[in-house]
Amino acid sequence: MTDLILTTFDWVPEMPRGYVRDIRVRWALEEAGLPYRVNSVPFRTRDAEHFAHQPFGQVPWLTDGDISIFESGAILLHLGSRSNALMPTDPRGRSEVMEWLFAALNSVEMASLPWSLFVFSGDTTETPGREHLNAFLKARLGHMEPILAERQWLAGPFSVADIAMADVLRLVDRFDGLATHPACRDYVARATARPSFVKARADQMTHFAAAD
Amino acid sequence: MTDLILTTFDWVPEMPRGYVRDIRVRWALEEAGLPYRVNSVPFRTRDAEHFAHQPFGQVPWLTDGDISIFESGAILLHLGSRSNALMPTDPRGRSEVMEWLFAALNSVEMASLPWSLFVFSGDTTETPGREHLNAFLKARLGHMEPILAERQWLAGPFSVADIAMADVLRLVDRFDGLATHPACRDYVARATARPSFVKARADQMTHFAAAD
Numbered sequence: 053m054t055d056l057i058l059t060t061f062d063w064v065p066e067m068p069r070g071y072v073r074d075i076r077v078r079w080a081l082e083e084a085g086l087p088y089r090v091n092s093v094p095f096r097t098r099d100a101e102h103f104a105h106q107p108f109g110q111v112p113w114l115t116d117g118d119i120s121i122f123e124s125g126a127i128l129l130h131l132g133s134r135s136n137a138l139m140p141t142d143p144r145g146r147s148e149v150m151e152w153l154f155a156a157l158n159s160v161e162m163a164s165l166p167w168s169l170f171v172f173s174g175d176t177t178e179t180p181g182r183e184h185l186n187a188f189l190k191a192r193l194g195h196m197e198p199i200l201a202e203r204q205w206l207a208g209p210f211s212v213a214d215i216a217m218a219d220v221l222r223l224v225d226r227f228d229g230l231a232t233h234p235a236c237r238d239y240v241a242r243a244t245a246r247p248s249f250v251k252a253r254a255d256q257m258t259h260f261a262a263a264d
Numbered sequence: 265m266t267d268l269i270l271t272t273f274d275w276v277p278e279m280p281r282g283y284v285r286d287i288r289v290r291w292a293l294e295e296a297g298l299p300y301r302v303n304s305v306p307f308r309t310r311d312a313e314h315f316a317h318q319p320f321g322q323v324p325w326l327t328d329g330d331i332s333i334f335e336s337g338a339i340l341l342h343l344g345s346r347s348n349a350l351m352p353t354d355p356r357g358r359s360e361v362m363e364w365l366f367a368a369l370n371s372v373e374m375a376s377l378p379w380s381l382f383v384f385s386g387d388t389t390e391t392p393g394r395e396h397l398n399a400f401l402k403a404r405l406g407h408m409e410p411i412l413a414e415r416q417w418l419a420g421p422f423s424v425a426d427i428a429m430a431d432v433l434r435l436v437d438r439f440d441g442l443a444t445h446p447a448c449r450d451y452v453a454r455a456t457a458r459p460s461f462v463k464a465r466a467d468q469m470t471h472f473a474a475a476d
Contacts, residue, residue, distance in 0.1 A: 108371055108407045119359050123366035130359065147331050147342065154335035157370040159320055166378035169400065170393030179389040181382030188381065195320045 057115040062092035063263035074112035076124045082248035084135035128212035138212045152206040152213035161220040163189040171227040193233045201235035218243030269327040274304035275475035286324035288336045290464035296347035340424035350424045364418040364425035373432040375401040383439040405445045413447035430455030
């Protein structure tokens with residue numbers, strides 16, 4: 053069994069703490085009970101080696117033996133293949149986890165993260181493009197709402213798809229974007245009440261606070 | 265060998281033709297030489313069965329025997345597991361394809377598609393949020409540029425990661441967003457010159473034109 057090493061920044065400003073994407077990886081590792089170490093790279097200066105591991109100069113990446121993986125979605129799938137606490141082993145079950153994982157990252161987050169950029173920047177100007185973007189997110193949440201009202205988790209048992217979707221939706225919730233979508237909000241509450249999330253979040257907060 | 269069935273709309277307006285996401289699936293199927301049929305669902309009325317296959321009321325989805333898969337990323341991975349013309353079989357090679365597939369859909373398209381919503385809507389108002397969004401796309405393209413200047417394809421041989429990334433970038437190119445990123449533009453040209461893309465695009469155009 054090789055050492056799993058999660059690499060994240062040494063420090064980040066207050067605002068993103070608790071929301072840096074290494075939390076998706078920490079959460080999955082805790083759910084799976086896989087032992088891992090956390091490695092830090094500087095937030096302020098990103099060198100060539102950083103870009104060799106993560107071509108956008110971001111975090112996290114995961115090292116598993118001689119394989120280094122960036123993109124939280126790819127890391128979640130990799131860990132899913134190592135633990136059936138994260139992904140079922142039958143083809144249909146795996147297929148459902150994969151489609152919902154991509155749904156979280158390509159259908160929902162593609163609307164929600166740009167939306168949060170506008171909210172975060174305090175921008176209140178209603179322009180045609182902004183209206184498109186608001187409608188885009190509203191449509192996505194509108195489709196998620198009846199699904200999450202009916203299901204505890206997206207693809208049968210809890211899986212990496214829920215880690216991605218819950219993390220995507222909790223950022224919307226942070227900016228008060230789930231007020232009219234109670235089933236989405238309840239889902240976030242249900243997911244983030246899991247002991248593995250609680251530990252992952254506390255560990256991330258402690259990690260960044262240690263560098264203050 | 266089960267029948268592969270690709271489901272798309274029966275018709276779409278002129279504007280999205282050639283860019284509807286079924287093209288990613290057509291392209292992959294053509295690259296792999298896998299036989300498939302195309303099934304249509306109404307663009308104007310989307311019924312409960314449509315939502316049962318695609319929870320956001322969109323297209324495409326792929327049926328493979330008794331498994332139905334939505335999300336172009338999940339479909340590409342599924343097809344990748346069926347053909348090594350789309351994804352290598354060694355663990356490191358597969359891992360690289362996966363990270364670049366997620367990079368296309370979660371790091372680049374998350375910036376580029378919302379950006380294109382603003383351009384498409386003719387919105388020219390510079391607001392703080394808009395500046396964030398422009399900077400987001402510019403940063404992503406800035407990191408892709410040296411990578412695509414050096415490599416023919418993202419993860420060794422041509423793969424589903426290139427299908428996703430090239431399709432994401434060609435929408436930016438359509439709205440003239442690659443003018444200062446020649447390596448990105450050349451990559452799009454290189455990818456879309458492949459006979460499989462040319463056929464996939466022609467087939468999509470013919471499909472939608474047939475319903476006019």
